[in-house]
Amino acid sequence: MSSGVFENGRYETNDGDVYFCRAQPESKGLILGGVTNAYPPGAVDQATSARLTGSKRQIGVTARTVRVQLTAALAGYKPLAVLTIPVFTEAVYNGFVKGQVGTYLGTAVSYVGRSAEGVV
Secondary structure (H helix, E strand, C coil): CCCCCCEEEEEEECCCCCEEEEEEEHHHHEEECEECCCCCCCCCCCCCCEEEECCCCCCEECCCCEEEEEECCCCCCCCCCCCEEECHHHHHHHHHCCCCCCEEEEEEEEEEEEEEECCC
């Protein structure tokens, strides 16, 4: 992810709870295997916020993520950079399969790994 602006987003845990999160809008620009990373529908139902980055050992909710490698040039990024992108819903996360190809901000990427949600 870049160091650009943030917006108020929504993150749905594996248990179906919906939290506020501070997200970079370009996180929604990830498409793998035809599946688009998007905020969950509906309203926030939790009083605290989820973290999209950080240690899975911190108290609270830390988002699930996928790692994608750039397979084409993208301005502002090193060639073949590996990017870590938060995934806002479990259904989308489960739809991403290692080795899939897709796009991030319109640039070709390949899925290389993922990390599960952390709740402490």
